[in-house]
Amino acid sequence: MDVTKLRVAxxxxxxxxxxxxxxxxxxxKPVRIHVFGPSSKQFAQVEGKQTTRVLKRRExxxxxxxxxxxxxxxxxxxxxxxxxxxxxxxxxxxxKQGAELFEAVYADPALGFIANQVQRxxxxxxxxxxxxxxx
Numbered sequence: 001m002d003v004t005k006l007r008v009a010x011x012x013x014x015x016x017x018x019x020x021x022x023x024x025x026x027x028x029k030p031v032r033i034h035v036f037g038p039s040s041k042q043f044a045q046v047e048g049k050q051t052t053r054v055l056k057r058r059e060x061x062x063x064x065x066x067x068x069x070x071x072x073x074x075x076x077x078x079x080x081x082x083x084x085x086x087x088x089x090x091x092x093x094x095x096k097q098g099a100e101l102f103e104a105v106y107a108d109p110a111l112g113f114i115a116n117q118v119q120r121x122x123x124x125x126x127x128x129x130x131x132x133x134x135x
Contacts, residue, residue, distance in 0.1 A: 008039050010128070011036055012037055014118060016091070030090070078103045088102070088105075
């Protein structure tokens with residue numbers, strides 16, 4: 001078996017759902033977020049940042065593991081998810097664009113269901129196989 005046939009794509013699209021689990025549409029088109037997955041350099045960079053944060057917190061607290069505050073956790077999660085987001089499709093947040101748009105959506109506690117969907121999606125390698133496309 002040629003294992004290279006099992007390679008996954010760097011990106012895939014998530015069809016977003018609302019807080020009740022209903023698929024979202026904008027003028028009949030699916031509302032989607034295109035994200036970089038576990039095989040991408042963007043994902044690897046975020047994992048490196050996360051490790052650095054943990055080590056820095058430990059160093060600042062005399063070697064003791066400490067959790068971030070809820071505010072820090074929300075901000076860090078928003079930053080990390082924005083870094084692995086390639087683009088939004090059919091989703092706006094005021095007049096924000098690009099990374100500022102991504103972070104605003106992910107940092108909004110009332111939209112936490114979106115960040116949760118993205119986090120779950122990127123952890124499943126199967127979401128990046130087959131028909132996924134590079135963005």
